[in-house]
Amino acid sequence: MVNQVASFHLNITTGSGTPIYRQIVEQVRLAVATGDLLPGQAMPSVRSESDRLLVNVNTVVKAYAELVRDGVLESHHGKGFFVAEKRQVYSKAERMRRLQLAVESFVHEAVFLDFNPDQIRKAVNEKLAALDLEPQPAGEKS
Amino acid sequence: MIRPIGLEDGPSTGDLPVVIQARGLTRYFGSRCAVDSLSFDVPRGSVFAFIGRNGAGKTTTIRMILGLLEPTRGSSTILGYDSAALPAKARARIGYMAEGHPVYAWMRVGQYAGFQRGFYEKWNQPIFESVIDYFAVSPRTKAGHLSHGQRAGLHLAMTLAIEPELLMLDDPATGLDPSARRSLLEAMIHFTRNRERTIFFSTHLLDDVERVADHVAVLDYSVLRVCCSADTFRERVRRLVARFPGEPPRKLPAIPGLLRATRTENELSLVVANLNSRTERDLQSIGALDVDEQPISLEDALIAHVGRQGDKSFFLNPA
Numbered sequence: 001m002v003n004q005v006a007s008f009h010l011n012i013t014t015g016s017g018t019p020i021y022r023q024i025v026e027q028v029r030l031a032v033a034t035g036d037l038l039p040g041q042a043m044p045s046v047r048s049e050s051d052r053l054l055v056n057v058n059t060v061v062k063a064y065a066e067l068v069r070d071g072v073l074e075s076h077h078g079k080g081f082f083v084a085e086k087r088q089v090y091s092k093a094e095r096m097r098r099l100q101l102a103v104e105s106f107v108h109e110a111v112f113l114d115f116n117p118d119q120i121r122k123a124v125n126e127k128l129a130a131l132d133l134e135p136q137p138a139g140e141k142s
Numbered sequence: 143m144i145r146p147i148g149l150e151d152g153p154s155t156g157d158l159p160v161v162i163q164a165r166g167l168t169r170y171f172g173s174r175c176a177v178d179s180l181s182f183d184v185p186r187g188s189v190f191a192f193i194g195r196n197g198a199g200k201t202t203t204i205r206m207i208l209g210l211l212e213p214t215r216g217s218s219t220i221l222g223y224d225s226a227a228l229p230a231k232a233r234a235r236i237g238y239m240a241e242g243h244p245v246y247a248w249m250r251v252g253q254y255a256g257f258q259r260g261f262y263e264k265w266n267q268p269i270f271e272s273v274i275d276y277f278a279v280s281p282r283t284k285a286g287h288l289s290h291g292q293r294a295g296l297h298l299a300m301t302l303a304i305e306p307e308l309l310m311l312d313d314p315a316t317g318l319d320p321s322a323r324r325s326l327l328e329a330m331i332h333f334t335r336n337r338e339r340t341i342f343f344s345t346h347l348l349d350d351v352e353r354v355a356d357h358v359a360v361l362d363y364s365v366l367r368v369c370c371s372a373d374t375f376r377e378r379v380r381r382l383v384a385r386f387p388g389e390p391p392r393k394l395p396a397i398p399g400l401l402r403a404t405r406t407e408n409e410l411s412l413v414v415a416n417l418n419s420r421t422e423r424d425l426q427s428i429g430a431l432d433v434d435e436q437p438i439s440l441e442d443a444l445i446a447h448v449g450r451q452g453d454k455s456f457f458l459n460p461a
Contacts, residue, residue: 014349017437019376047335054327055353056189057334062373 008036012053020055024063032072032083043073043081161186161308161340162207166216169202176202178364179216184357187337189330191355191372192344193444198361200344201241204312208238221308234263237306241313243293247286251279251296255303262304273299276325291322298329309333311343315350323350330354348441362448372440379443380417384410384430395424401446413438413446 008031012023031037046064050057064081067073074084110120162184169177177199184190194200205211207218209225218225223232249257251274259265274281277295279288288296294314301309309330315323331354333339345351351358351372358375360368368375379401384390390410394403399415410430414421422433 014352015439015441017439019373019440020352050331051328054324054331056331056356058356 010049010053012055020053021059021063021066024049024053024060025066028063028067029072032086037083039083039085041083042079043083045080159186160184162218162220162342164203164207164216164218167203167206167213167218168215169199169206169211170214175364177206177213177361180361180366181216182359182366182369184340184342186340187334188357189334189341189355190343190357190359191351192342192359192361193346193348193351194344194361195346195448198448199364200361201312203361204310204342204344208236208310231263234304235306236308236310237301237304238310239294239297239301239312239314243290243297245285245288245293245296247284249285250281251283251285251288252281254285254296254300255281258300258303264305266303266305269305270299270303273302273329276329277322289319289322291318291325294318294322294326298326302329302333307339309339309341309343311341313344313346315345315347323347327354348444351444352440358444360444360447367447368444375443376440378417379413379415379438379446381436381438381442382412382414382417382421382425382433383436384412384425384433386410386430390430391428395428397421397424413443 010024010027012020014020016023018026028037028043037043043064044052046057046060049060053060064073064075068075068081071084071087073081075081107120110123115123160183162182164180164182167177167180168175180203192200192203202211206213207220207225209220209228212226220228221232221235223229245254255265255267255270259267271281274295277292277298279292279295279299283292285293285296298314301311311330315326318326327350330341330343334341341354343355356372358368358370358372359366386408388408390405390408394400394410397412397414398421399417400412401415402413404411410425412421412425417435425433
């Protein structure tokens with residue numbers, strides 16, 4: 001759990017075809033998708049965003065409520081809003097298919113660059129070690 | 143930042159869901175009709191934008207609601223009291239900022255506090271001081287030497303220091319420089335932190351409306367054209383663009399809810415209230431190749447409601 005307040009900043013414009021609450025929803029979604037916001041990070045409070053963006057409190061409330069409904073944020077009662085853990089949206093078969101695609105393009109590129117299998121394995125292992133991933137959940141082990 | 147206001151507020155009398163109610167409110171000046179049969183409700187806790195061009199009748203309406211001007215016909219209530227017989231106790235719960243922020247030029251800003259507090263039961267001097275400070279006004283300055291934005295700040299300070307539960311702001315932002323306008327919006331947002339408080343403000347600055355208002359009413363040529371929540375308004379007003387092989391036809395079929403039609407060489411752009419599936423078929427029947435819905439800004443949607451042509455009253459459901 002990362003427990004700091006997100007450093008990411010919302011920006012809204014008036015006079016556009018997109019209502020302000022929708023601009024907030026879209027920017028938070030994008031930030032979560034691109035990793036600018038990480039699971040567990042605290043969102044700025046409704047009041048502070050309303051003050052900073054200079055918009056009605058209810059506009060921020062509405063945006064956060066929609067993000068909670070869609071599973072992007074979680075509301076921890078009394079503590080505020082947090083970025084939700086990413087939920088897996090793909091089936092197991094679809095995940096496998098996507099992994100195969102990624103492996104294929106990576107291996108082809110590495111072979112094209114004249115690396116031998118041991119060098120490629122070593123590079124992958126180093127990268128995985130650097131990411132410091134949590135152990136796989138039960139049932140996912142190969 | 144302005145201090146938190148009213149944490150020590152006493153119990154407010156009455157928790158009516160509606161703080162202002164107008165029924166058939168009408169005012170003539172001689173033979174000229176300034177306000178024509180206005181009926182609307184302002185819910186408690188809302189930020190209610192009263193929108194209209196200069197001369198649409200906004201100030202006249204506000205003055206009638208406050209009991210400062212007698213209606214020719216109709217009536218209104220404010221905080222549950224008949225506007226015509228508003229007791230002083232109720233008046234003390236209303237912060238009214240008059241249009242143009244008039245001041246006595248000879249009076250010093252600090253003296254204004256002593257002047258104003260004589261009329262009100264409640265007076266919160268720290269609020270007065272923090273608001274004028276926020277607008278960069280010194281208490282020693284003579285009011286006649288203040289800029290327009292600073293005069294607005296002085297009025298706002300006097301209005302907020304009485305710790306009102308209802309703010310009636312008559313065109314508060316017009317003529318303010320960007321920084322004073324920002325301070326005003328900040329103060330408005332701050333004021334509504336307490337959900338029991340209500341702001342009714344008239345304006346023609348639609349950026350401000352988009353930022354702070356949750357209810358909108360549009361007054362045009364003395365008649366109320368729109369009155370509903372800002373969300374409802376945005377959902378119901380849509381823009382359609384129809385493409386034609388050549389010049390769009392001059393004559394359009396009767397399109398229900400049509401607010402505004404503009405044409406280019408081969409396109410017809412329509413702003414429509416309460417769009418339904420028939421509209422698209424109607425456009426195809428007059429030869430449109432395709433019909434696209436395009437996003438419309440709040441400003442465009444509101445502007446489509448003012449002007450002489452067309453049937454324009456669609457969203458008159460109170461609240």
